[in-house]
Amino acid sequence: MKYQAVMENFLLRPLGIDPLFLSGAASAARTLGTCHVVQPGQRTARPVGLFLPASWAPASGLAGSAEDLIAFARLHLGTHSGSGALLDEKQRTEMCARVPAADAFGMADGWCLGLARYGSSDGDWLGHDGTVDGGTAHLRFHQQSGTAVALTTNATTGTLMWADLVDALHELGVPVGDYRPHVPATAAVSDADRFVGDYRNGDTYFSVRGHDNGSRLRLSDGAGLIADMTLHDELVFTARRVDADEAPYTGRFVPDPSTGRAALMQLGGRSARLATAA
Known part of the structure; x- marks a missing residue:
């Protein structure tokens, strides 16, 4: 069936x-x-x-x-x-x-x-x-x-x-549950290159690249998502789509403790592993 x-x-x-x-x-x-x-x-x-x-x-x-x-x-x-x-x-x-x-x-x-x-x-x-x-x-x-x-x-x-x-x-007195993630203060990042690369979770992949002459990061995937990323403290980031007015996504990078470079990117309920450092 x-x-x-x-x-x-x-x-x-x-x-x-x-x-x-x-x-x-x-x-x-x-x-x-x-x-x-x-x-x-x-x-x-x-x-x-x-x-x-x-x-x-x-x-x-x-x-x-x-x-x-x-x-x-x-x-x-x-x-x-x-x-x-x-x-x-x-x-x-x-x-x-x-x-x-x-x-x-x-x-x-x-x-x-x-x-x-x-x-x-x-x-x-x-x-x-x-x-x-x-x-x-x-x-x-x-x-x-x-x-x-x-x-x-x-x-x-x-x-x-x-x-x-x-x-x-x-x-109105109806305390509907909702998730409003705590977003730390915007971070002053001088080594954003350690986040640049391709991240994969099965068939899903995300690409993080430098934008505006490397001054900012941009996130994309294979399904049409293009979003500007803002880095915050604690390796948290927000990503706002450039083509649509909607609430930003909240994610975070997880570093490799031996190198300090991002090894995982958590976004949308998925953990994507760094596949290729760009």
């Missing part, structure tokens, strides 16, 4: 979700919204196409709405009518348990099995964030109160909108 058929018949349909896969046959009941990019310093949204290789389908090949995300939250909360058959209480507990050895730096306050943990004044919230070219998705749910919040957008500015939504909900 194909991956899409398994998802549709054993998960999505039982949750009341009419699936819309980004590859394969189109859905007769649903259409995909047009994705948009907003460039820095501009207020005009420009339509963009999706760059989504077939191998990425299990991670980002399914389109949906905020209502669909709430259905997933209700599954994990045990309040959906199909929860007992799809994910019993023992399995829900296992999926929501923190995995201590999993480092979620730059993404969340902790990892569970497929879910992230986000700190809050009333305890951790669970959920996940996701982005594609010109679109974003955010989900949070709180086991103790049974509260769930979801947002989907069709623009790169959706990450900024999510932060505004979380702040607004806090003002």
